[in-house]
Amino acid sequence: MRNLILLFVFIPFILFSQTKRDLKKYNKIVDLIEKNELETALSETYKLLEANKEWNKPNLLLSNIYFSKGNFEKGEKYFLKYYSLQSKKNTSAIFQLSQIFYSNGMYNKALKYLLISKDLSETEDKYKRMINNCRFAIYAMENPVEFEYENMGENINTEYSEYLPFISVDGEKFIFTRLLPNFNGELQEDFYFSIQTDSNWILANEMEINTQGNEGSVCISPNGNYLIYTACNRIDSRGRCDLYICVKQKDGSWSEAENLSSINTRYWESQACFSADMKYLYFVSDRRGGYGGDDIWRSEITKFGFSEPKNLGPKINTVYNEMSPFLHPDNLTFYFASEGHTSMGDFDLFISKRSHSDTTWNTPENMGYPINTYKTENSLAVSSDGKTAYFVSDREGFGKEDIFSFELPKNTRAEELSDLELEIISKESGDEIILNNVLFDTDSYMLLGHSFIELNLLLSYLKNNPSVKIHIEGHTDNVGEKDHNLILSENRAKEVFYYLKDRGISSERLSFKGYGESNPIESNNTELGRSKNRRTSFSIVE
Structure with a gap:
């Protein structure tokens, strides 16, 4: 109570x-x-x-x-x-x-x-x-919505408060903030993470980036190379709480955190979230120029860094407080918590959607009862398939605030992403993405029938992301004449090029090249290795 x-x-x-x-x-x-x-x-x-x-x-x-x-x-x-x-x-x-x-x-x-x-x-x-x-x-x-929630259990929740969940694009890593006493008995925020094995989350461990100060609200970029979190009252802080960024090192560790000075102000900045295409960073701030107390803002990510943030506007923000932004990997579904929109309690969870061709968000909708109650609900994260959500509530559990999971009602789900889309999201620009199910007859560049499923997924992605350009690559193993393999790989890449071009993708967005046997990804000494080297792939071009 x-x-x-x-x-x-x-x-x-x-x-x-x-x-x-x-x-x-x-x-x-x-x-x-x-x-x-x-x-x-x-x-x-x-x-x-x-x-x-x-x-x-x-x-x-x-x-x-x-x-x-x-x-x-x-x-x-x-x-x-x-x-x-x-x-x-x-x-x-x-x-x-x-x-x-x-x-x-x-x-x-x-x-x-x-x-x-x-x-x-x-x-x-x-x-x-x-x-x-x-x-x-x-x-x-x-008029309740379908809702059966489950406490995430003692491997995640404790007698303390757990909140601000984050789940990786591949669904294998779960990170959250825990508020617990430090060695002086004072409450301190730290990060904990859990790995999923056999559909279960293992006992959460501390993250290496924790310090003796407070860290909270973590997010990792879709490609896994950047981590942003919130820290308060540090020597290099510009305000009460600032956003800090770490870069993934070659050995898998994270670099020392650097202040995101291009975004931070003398006010409060927290709760960052990347867009799936890595073009924007969403975050919460009480800086001037907003509509209420805490507002949701957005900064464009360019080759020069983070641009001047812009407020998401009165359709999302109110004269009260908004927090916990989460943009689903489909880039079309936006979840957040608000106490200003029509709600049942202090903070309720809301969803807003947009179309592929629209840059503005629709009027937010309350996610309904009993997802929302008279208690406080916030900090929503959603799996890449759009089906499972994780949220924080002070309803009965292990501690003051616990993390719960539930299956989203169909009307509040994001678009389910294909394996191809998930791989695109998780890659850096220029990385090779293999079209595993694009197949050809032996020594032929004629596409086999079941190749069209994968190609249509790529076609759909390109239509929904009109600014994206790709380079198509053909590769072979080392069986046969080198010159013949080079020509064969070129023709196979060309076949994919024309399949996309003939279905409305501008040739200015497409390029192709055959590499023959010159770029193997496995040894050609085994049949398994050779089968992996016979591939058609593409990469995103800046």
């Missing part, structure tokens, strides 16, 4: 003829409530009320005690008794009552008291927002 706001903080403390002794008892009960010693507070309040039957204020104490105990029926009863005996009615008190019901998912009750407390000019925007949220929540609970 959420921490409840003590209503007497918001209601004028008007006392009449109470003795100093009674006031002392009253203040003692307030202290007991704040210390969560509720049974003692309850007993003392009834004694105080019995001794002062004309004094209304103890009814408010009883209301708060029962609300804190989770007894909403009695909490409401004693609050209304207190309110009915007040000579001067204060509708802001009723508004506070509605907030208690709202923050505990009792939306019908919350709506009832919101409609009573409508004379609130100073909180009009908040009032209207809560009305809309209650009505949406009631509808969402009456």
